[in-house]
Amino acid sequence: MSSRLSGAFRTRGGPLIVTCIVAGDPSFEESIRISRELIAAGADIIEIVMPFSDPVADGPIIQQAGSRALAAGMNTDLLFDLVREVRRETAIPLLIMTYANIVVRRGIPRFYRDAADAGADGVVVADVPLEEADPFCTAARMAGIDPILFVSQTTSPERMERILAKAGGFVYLVAALGVTGMRDDLSPQAIDLLRRVKQKTTLPVVPGFGISTPEHVRQYADAGADGVIVGSALIRMIGDRGTPMAEQGQGMGDLVRAMKRSAGRG
Amino acid sequence: MSRFGEYGGQFVPESLMYALDELDAAYRTIVPSEEFREEMGYYLSEYAGRPTPLTFCRNMSADLGCKVYLKREDLLHSGAHKLNNALGQALLTQFMGKRRIIAETGAGQHGVASAIAGAALGLSVEVYMGEEDMQRQALNVARMEMLGATVIPVHSGSRTLKDAINEALRDWVANVQDTHYLIGSVVGPHPFPSLVRDFQTVIGQEIREQVMAKEGRLPDVMVACVGGGSNAIGMFSPFLDDPVELFGAEAGGEGLAGRHGATLCGGTPGVLHGSYTYLIQDAFGQVLESHSISAGLDYPGVGPEHSFLCDEKRVTYQAVTDTEAVDSFLYLSRTEGIIPALESAHAVALARRIARDREKEDILIINLSGRGDKDVAQVAALIKEGP
Numbered sequence: 049m050s051s052r053l054s055g056a057f058r059t060r061g062g063p064l065i066v067t068c069i070v071a072g073d074p075s076f077e078e079s080i081r082i083s084r085e086l087i088a089a090g091a092d093i094i095e096i097v098m099p100f101s102d103p104v105a106d107g108p109i110i111q112q113a114g115s116r117a118l119a120a121g122m123n124t125d126l127l128f129d130l131v132r133e134v135r136r137e138t139a140i141p142l143l144i145m146t147y148a149n150i151v152v153r154r155g156i157p158r159f160y161r162d163a164a165d166a167g168a169d170g171v172v173v174a175d176v177p178l179e180e181a182d183p184f185c186t187a188a189r190m191a192g193i194d195p196i197l198f199v200s201q202t203t204s205p206e207r208m209e210r211i212l213a214k215a216g217g218f219v220y221l222v223a224a225l226g227v228t229g230m231r232d233d234l235s236p237q238a239i240d241l242l243r244r245v246k247q248k249t250t251l252p253v254v255p256g257f258g259i260s261t262p263e264h265v266r267q268y269a270d271a272g273a274d275g276v277i278v279g280s281a282l283i284r285m286i287g288d289r290g291t292p293m294a295e296q297g298q299g300m301g302d303l304v305r306a307m308k309r310s311a312g313r314g
Numbered sequence: 315m316s317r318f319g320e321y322g323g324q325f326v327p328e329s330l331m332y333a334l335d336e337l338d339a340a341y342r343t344i345v346p347s348e349e350f351r352e353e354m355g356y357y358l359s360e361y362a363g364r365p366t367p368l369t370f371c372r373n374m375s376a377d378l379g380c381k382v383y384l385k386r387e388d389l390l391h392s393g394a395h396k397l398n399n400a401l402g403q404a405l406l407t408q409f410m411g412k413r414r415i416i417a418e419t420g421a422g423q424h425g426v427a428s429a430i431a432g433a434a435l436g437l438s439v440e441v442y443m444g445e446e447d448m449q450r451q452a453l454n455v456a457r458m459e460m461l462g463a464t465v466i467p468v469h470s471g472s473r474t475l476k477d478a479i480n481e482a483l484r485d486w487v488a489n490v491q492d493t494h495y496l497i498g499s500v501v502g503p504h505p506f507p508s509l510v511r512d513f514q515t516v517i518g519q520e521i522r523e524q525v526m527a528k529e530g531r532l533p534d535v536m537v538a539c540v541g542g543g544s545n546a547i548g549m550f551s552p553f554l555d556d557p558v559e560l561f562g563a564e565a566g567g568e569g570l571a572g573r574h575g576a577t578l579c580g581g582t583p584g585v586l587h588g589s590y591t592y593l594i595q596d597a598f599g600q601v602l603e604s605h606s607i608s609a610g611l612d613y614p615g616v617g618p619e620h621s622f623l624c625d626e627k628r629v630t631y632q633a634v635t636d637t638e639a640v641d642s643f644l645y646l647s648r649t650e651g652i653i654p655a656l657e658s659a660h661a662v663a664l665a666r667r668i669a670r671d672r673e674k675e676d677i678l679i680i681n682l683s684g685r686g687d688k689d690v691a692q693v694a695a696l697i698k699e700g701p
Binding site for chain 1: 316323324325326327328329330331332333362470471474477480483484487488489491494584585586587588590596597598600601602613
């Protein structure tokens with residue numbers, strides 16, 4: 049495991065808050081400023097989403113953020129520039145999340161080398177399941193990057209064992225069937241899945257998808273999650289900036305601080 | 315086998331693997347079973363109207379200087395080859411014990427075919443269709459609704475077929491347990507490209523019997539249009555090991571230097587909709603909007619088996635522009651009294667190009683994958699506008 053990731057998960061006392069931004073939404077400079085805001089609020093890990101034209105795993109909030117970023121000129125070269133800029137300001141782990149074609153188009157080994165050179169610690173590829181994972185995991189390990197894999201409620205026990213044998217960094221637990229996006233309630237199946245995965249692996253287990261409120265964080269903390277991934281709930285605030293919605297609501301930093309308190313780490 | 319050479323695969327979110335594994339098992343066990351084949355035979359012959367004729371075209375043959383035949387998928391119930399696959403997958407859905415079908419559609423032909431199959435087999439049908447395509451193909455939207463299907467407009471991305479597939483995949487991830495995604499072409503993750511090919515292979519199998527009965531030998535050349543490529547694969551599959559020249563007509567749009575949908579002629583390999591295959595994309599892997607006058611060919615990807623056949627040089631793919639397609643739409647209408655779908659008009663245009671170098675006795679077969687009623691208003695408006 050990358051030393052930064054393993055180090056972060058070793059400092060326990062409640063789940064880590066993994067905060068997501070979409071690279072280049074609404075601009076390269078704003079992404080840096082938003083990262084600073086998240087770091088200042090106590091984000092434990094930042095996941096930088098490289099947008100793709102056809103994001104089938106994402107709901108409307110992240111789709112629209114991706115469209116804004118691509119329209120503003122975001123591309124893979126700039127992604128690594130952005131990671132490098134953020135790395136200059138912080139020692140917390142940085143993840144890159146994207147889709148297979150972004151990696152394949154650059155060349156799989158080159159993508160992971162560039163990610164490592166820029167200072168990323170892990171890479172998550174939304175549409176690479178176990179069946180397609182080998183070239184991605186191999187390139188990741190060669191570059192010293194953790195290949196982060198998914199388990200879902202529809203993953204069979206036999207399949208889960210094979211995924212856990214290949215995964216690095218932490219296990220990304222898909223906490224809701226369907227796409228990314230805010231949800232009102234946690235599914236009891238996700239809590240049950242979390243307990244089952246924890247029994248099978250020594251890797252940290254981190255749920256994502258639909259985690260929107262401090263209350264959700266508290267429930268996952270109680271169930272033993274090692275971290276929680278907060279995407280749409282934060283990314284939505286960027287889209288809302290400059291609208292009346294943003295005036296009344298809390299800021300990104302407020303949400304991160306509230307979630308840290310719920311995680312017992314405030 | 316989930317790959318054609320290096321192409322194909324299963325690039326989908328982990329949550330979907332459950333559904334793909336289940337479908338793969340059904341593809342391997344249910345589809346070959348006698349019970350399934352009997353039911354399928356009933357629907358194809360009694361209901362859909364198979365076999366479709368292989369028509370010898372006297373006027374075109376005289377004009378082009380070789381023996382020209384049309385495989386008449388335009389005469390299939392629903393007016394296009396899409397029904398072969400829709401009936402197959404709808405029946406498979408029933409055998410798998412699922413009750414809900416989702417589908418994507420571009421031109422609306424696959425949506426209509428899915429709505430028909432759903433009505434015939436008692437399954438609920440929801441069809442994702444790009445907003446722009448709904449305007450271009452309003453007649454088919456009305457047909458789907460009359461058949462009891464729900465049409466869901468897609469507002470994301472380019473609001474065409476590509477985005478309708480994205481939306482259908484998102485629905486499927488959320489509802490994997492009770493829903494089957496009835497994909498309309500030989501695209502998507504394994505096993506779809508093989509499953510859809512197998513349901514469309516009836517086209518090529520019939521051609522083989524029909525041409526042997528009429529001519530006593532195999533054809534020299536066959537031509538089909540390629541968007542995702544299901545009518546082409548269905549036609550080509552039974553002839554891949556024979557000395558038959560195979561040609562695929564891609565959507566050249568405004569020409570390869572401008573906006574087009576000719577993925578194999580003008581694209582590069584990458585991953586879209588679960589498959590590694592040729593794509594129209596930029597240097598960073600962002601998939602670009604395709605363009606074609608025909609909604610059914612307006613797709614920036616292509617079935618992975620076509621990518622393989624293209625690299626192997628077993629099939630020759632050429633681009634046909636919008637202008638050439640409209641010209642051949644009118645040519646076939648006036649020469650033979652058959653109005654082709656704009657998609658199929660691309661195949662007619664390529665056949666006319668190829669026929670130039672042929673001998674009088676050469677046999678050329680065109681897959682007339684659909685009829686043109688849906689395109690009449692669009693072409694009429696173009697003619698009125700003038701060149």
